[in-house]
Amino acid sequence: MTAPGAVNVTGAQPATTAPMIRRLSPGTMASYGVGAAAYGVKDSGFGTFLLLFYNQVVGVPAATVGFVVMCALIIDAFVDPTIGFLSDRTRSRWGRRHPWMYGAALPIMLGWLLLWNPPAASHQAILGWLFVVAVIVRSAVSAYEVPSQALAAELSGDYDERTRIMAYRYLFGWAGGLIMLIAAYMYFLAPAPGYPNGLLNPAGYRGFAIAGALFMGAAILFSALGTHREIPYLPKQERRILSLRDSFREIAQTVRNRAFAILMLAGVCAYTGQGLVYALSNYLYSFVWGFRGATFVYFSLSLFAGVVIAFVVAPRIGARLAKPRAAAIAALASVAFGTTPYWLRLAGVFPGIGDPAMLPLLFAFATLGTACGVTAYILGASMLADVVEDSEMRTGRRSEGMFFAGGFFVQKCTSGIGIFVCGLILAAAGFPEKAVPGQVPAPVIDRLTLIYACCYVTFNILAAFFYTRFPFGRREHELRMARLTGAPVIDAAPREPFA
Template sequence: MSAVQEAGNLPPVRRLGQPTMLAYGAGAVAYGVKDFGFSTFLLFFFNQVMGLPASQVGLAILCALMLDAFIDPMIGTLSDRTRSRWGRRHPWMYASAIPIAVGWLLLWNPPALGQGAMLVWVFALSVIVRSAVSAYEVPSQALSPELSADYDERTRIMAYRYLFGWAGGMAMLVASYAYFLAPYPGQETGLLNRESYVGFSIAGAVAMAVAILVSALGTHHEIAHLPKPVIAQQSIAGHFRELGETVRNRAFLILMGAGICFYSAQGISFSLSNYLYTYVWGMKGGDFVALAGALFLGVVGAFVIAPRVARRVGKPVAAMAFMAGAAILIGSPYALRLLGAFPDPSSPAMLPLLFTIFGVNATCSVSSTILGASMMADVVEHSEVDTGRRSEGVFFAGGFFVQKCTTGIGIFASGFILSGIGFPEGAKPGTIPAATIDLLTIIFILLYLMLGMGAAYLYRRFPFGKAEHDARIGLATNG
């Protein structure tokens, strides 16, 4: 009998039914909507629409991120130690829906304020939204290793989660570009119309609240099957000692390092995306809708491909290969453009080629994140052997904190880059000097390639695979 089995906390080794998978995955729509809103529009809105300096907006959001360093682990630990007739995770999931919706509405509809007060508004509302999202996302992610202990089923669970998360984000992106932020007659872009963000914020708030409640209700019947480890009373000092023992796990630290690299690169990419799409490629209203479609096709590709490749070569090798591919693909059209080898924006071949590359890049990058999250689920039993404790909430709180680097470190770095190269506020397409555009492009390529390859290297260093996991939970390996 394995050490995990002896602890009596092993989840069932099973394949989940389709209704449970769909309900669990649906909750990720909330994070997808929030993440694309923060990463793609937040810096742009407060910089280009509200007129705040990009570097100061980035700093305000980074300061909000620093609070997450305390909030996320606290929520993860409290979730692990919650005891109720609704289990450990569901009370948090139900309670988060309304605060997320209210915080989101307030963030995008600030009152008339001076520059200093507006920066405080950005900081305060970012903290509220982030904290409310953490109160849902950390317990919800912590459910994934509890639903099944099967090594390959965990990848399938995460594939559904990321499919719904990206679907929510892409749907919101399409709705934003095609409807909420569509240009008025005679305009080339509607992204600069402040009043358009009212409908954008209402739609996002409703979508997030509904997704959370659907997921919580749809997985409620699983509460009876989830592990119920005994939690002993302890002092505050004892609590922090246990937390330190847990997060020193080598496999966890490797995934945290890989996540910091990848999600920081993704954060820079997302927060600069509207600048790159608008000022480098000259994209307009309908182009953004087509782009969102291409990206979502890439996500569907990841949903299909990632579990199959992982079964064949193992999660660490697959995650490394997908991440390296993503790093090379995202920069290739920009590098080719600088070399004069990519079609000009006036060419009819430019957008189809660009969208094809971006779609394949989405397949690679999303596949790597699916596999990273699946490996994080496997760390739970790896740690339990050493500590005797199941700490799903703590591990996924760490992973979720790293994910939020996409909107913290990414937005801060992007704001710093834009200010450093002298990118003007409220700029119209076609008015930015070519040297400024080229410099922005070069910095973006180098940063993403460096961070992406760092993530690929760390994924490959993950210390165990299927055979070790199956042995740990007491299953006979089948090769």
């Protein structure tokens, strides 16, 4: 039996617990991937505008905002694995994942509206509001993202197809975030009377909130409906009744997986670095490079060009090289391209503001850095999907929800640890509140640039190191799939010597 829009590569009948080794149609891939646009909107909002909004618009100290947002991660550390555990054990006529996906849309929309409309109150009350609403938003996003990401490991058991599935997810995730960025810079937060710097206009954030809520709700429902027809072909497990003690014992047994632990360490470093870039982006582009108005739009398009390059390159490089090696190389290349303009500026050799060569060079480095960074993320997510069968061989259980809950929690470091580190960097650089571009002293800008570049390099080097420690590759995965499904092994020999 072959699912609609899929080709059964092996010709074997699907097993009761393991996914079919198959290729998915572009339509199925797109339907699955478009749901990530909701997280893209949330991620760009949290990472790019949240600190700026509460610091420069509302007037709360940056380091305090960063600390509050990071503290919300404590709640996420309990919410995400709980959702993953419950999703793995959900049994319904809509399968394990889709009830969660449908149910998350409305809470996400409502929480997003509240986040950008804090009450007129004291700083302490506003910080309390931020903490509570940030927890609500991120918990609601988890209720969609954890089951949706877990679905990737169920749609296909093919080693390379999983990289393609993740490439679609990252393409749409970035597209959603960049669409909202462009809409913010061109319309919602564009310069207006009384606000030559539209990023400081409180009214603009209200429209930004409404548009983002509608966008996220639509993306989630489109994805859930578009993948609904795949439900009969997904792995199924028998219903099991466990005591609370047995449930916790199974959770502990599941997460004690070496490959999973290594990916989590790599992800913490990689996504914290990304969070640092997001949180500081408006500071760097406005105060270091002098961006105004449409320049933000063109820059966002250059970033998306990098995502498109990663969408094309990541599946190909993952098919030719060992995924861990490819991810490590991509992480190192990303930080090299991403920080070069800042090192050259500090050395006094990069074109300055007003030089016709500055923007093209800056955009080119940003495009290449983004392409390499997203390639590393895609390969890392694909490796996480492969961990599912490794765990199944060890425990006898498929725990996609648990593993991807861990992966998603790590992604939240983008708006948690990253924002916290950003607040510390701004404080260490002596960056003033309610600053005006062009009026910040040069030594402050130089300190900001230097500390940022050093932190970003450190996080990416650590990520690359952990990627190289991932313990298995193509051959091991395909042998596991053969044992689980009874299917013949296809090209079990690794295409490159495994590092």
